[in-house]
Amino acid sequence: MKLIQLLSISIIATLLSCKTGSVNLFKAASPHEAYQRKLITAGLEKTALGSAWINASALSMQKALKINLPYKETGYFSAEKAIASAYKFNAVRGAKINISLKKKPENGVAIYLDVWQLPIEGDAKLLASADTLGNDIKFDVDETGDYLIRLQPELLRSAEYTLELTSGPSLGFPTKTGRANIGSYWGDGRDKNNRKHEGVDIFGPFRSPVVATSNGTVTRVNENNLGGKVVWFRPTGKDYTLYYAHLDEQIAKEGTQVLAGDTLGLMGNTGNARTTPPHLHFGIYTFSGAIDPLPFINPTVKSLPNGVAPxxxxxxxxxxxxxxxxxxxxxxxxxxxxxxxxxxxxxxxxxxxxxxxxxxxxxxxxxxxxxxxxxISKANKKVKITAANAVIYDNPNSLAPIKGNLQAGINVNVLGNFGDYNLIIDDESNTGWIKK
The missing domain is CATH 2.30.30.40 (SH3 Domains)
Known part of the structure; x- marks a missing residue:
């Protein structure tokens, strides 16, 4: 432990004293990259520990494990190891992802958290990084596909952490009712299955309010044969338009700036909905056409799983x-x-x-x-030491550092195994790996 503390003081002092000057090894797009640049500028990437940290960073992304949302884990990073953790998950366009990272101790240790979008072709795109204040990362999913997060602590710092990832709608609900009132979904057959439903139908009381799902602009107010009285609405900063149809009355005016929750119209059954109960046909249109609006407004959010593993x-x-x-x-x-x-x-x-x-x-x-x-407190069995297995290795690898040699003829306890090696403990409580 003293050795770790001495190394920690030495490396921290080096990082704090090094000056970037005109060196620009790569543009720091995140706190993680800024820290890595300091390691390289200080020449620490040539040390075993610095090199291991940088390699762990890249390798974790190549071997990211798969998770489903919502996801919660509590973990521990040991100061004795240069490690990183990465996870891959799938997200649907229209969802909002929330990532929370809490650590113990809260101060004095940095855990770098980065989020990438993984395109089908090309390099991963960095979307967000945790800030130094520990605020949650929140982002709207603009493309359905795979996303990746990576956690990595700074060198020579131990920390316990709890990571939480949840997924919910990126927009508010367009009526005062809930999902239980959705009576028809995207893709349902229409006109004897000659066409598909390009939205969701939300039923409710006649002339009940339909509302803006976010801040934005009313881009059009008009009537057509299918939708009857309709309102078109563009959320601020987005590249799609929301479509409110079958209104009994349009309240919003074209060109009006509105806030989330403002009333755009009153629910009805105009257009081709004259023979149906009052409802809102809610759709979303992009430059490529209509897309499924449910992920954007789905009020059903799965709860985080409870912990069971001690x-x-x-x-x-x-x-x-x-x-x-x-x-x-x-x-x-x-x-x-x-x-x-x-x-x-x-x-x-x-x-x-x-x-x-x-x-x-x-x-x-x-x-x-x-x-x-x-x-592993209880030994599986005892083995007798011979000339072939007398060498004790630090790891189950013949190229690993040698910790010592055992005397032929003695028996040692086997705690476990890996591959062609046994993890043993001798009578003096020394542990290490020997060949089977």
């Missing part, structure tokens, strides 16, 4: 209870990354629901059900 195992070394699967995600039917044999050693990084996110001795990560892991 937090007491964070940053602890555990082993598998039997043959288990290392999963790519904590979701139902998640892809299997690999099979783990009985007694496989893992380190617990975080807990989410009834899963732990773990790291294997070779650096691979994934999810394992919490009830499939147990403490």
């Amino acid at each position: 937090l007491s195992n964070l940053n602890k070394t555990l082993k598998t209870t039997g043959k288990v699967s290392l999963l790519e995600g904590n979701i139902t039917n998640a892809s299997k990354l690999m099979d783990l044999q009985t007694g496989t050693i893992v380190n617990v990084n975080s807990a989410t629901g009834n899963y732990y996110k773990v790291t294997l001795p070779d650096g691979n990560t994934g999810f394992v059900k919490s009830n499939e892991l147990l403490q």
Whole structure:
């Protein structure tokens, strides 16, 4: 621990004293990149620890695990390791994503949080980064597709954190009623299935208010055969237009600036809705045509999952209870990354629901059900030391640093295994890896 503290003081002093001057290794688009630039400017990327931090940053994004929203995890970053965590999730256009990160201690340690959009082709696009005040990240999903977040602490700082990701509508609801009053959805058949419904129908009392879903501008007020009396509305800063149809009365005036919640008209059944109960046909149109409006206004928001996996195992070394699967995600039917044999050693990084996110001795990560892991305090068995397995390694790799040598003929306790190596403990409580 003293060595870590000395290294911490040395690196922090270097970072604080280094001057960027005319050096512009890359433009700092986020606090994470600014920190990485300082490491490089100070020459710390050439050290084992600095290089490991930079490599972990890139590798985590290449091997991002898959999650579904809403998502919540509590994890621990150890000062002894240069690690990063990355997650990939799918989001639908019209949703609003909220990302919250709380850390302990609140001050004195930075955890860098960045969000990217992952296009089908080309490089990832940085969308947002957490600020130094710890405010939530909120953004509207403008394109359906995959998104990625990465967490990484600064060097030589330990921290516990809780990450929460939720998804909700980016717009307010266009009537005073709720989703229970939606009677027809996007894509439903119309005119004996000769055309598809290009919106949602929200039923309610005759002449009840229909309202602006956000701040914006009324772009058009007119009548047509299908929609009857209609109002067109453009939310501020957006590239789409909202369509309110079948109104009994239009209250908004063309060109008017309105606020969220302002009344645009009164619900009715004009146009081709004359034979139906009063309702609002609500649609969204882009330059490419109509799109499904439900994600933009859906008032049903899933709650964050409750925690089940014990937090007491964070940053602890555990082993598998039997043959288990290392999963790519904590979701139902998640892809299997690999099979783990009985007694496989893992380190617990975080807990989410009834899963732990773990790291294997070779650096691979994934999810394992919490009830499939147990403490390594009890040895599986004893093995006899021979000339072939007398060397104790720091990691399960023949190229790893050698911690020492055991005397041939003695018996040692096996705590677990990984690949062709056993994790052992001798009579003097020394631990390390030996060949099987």
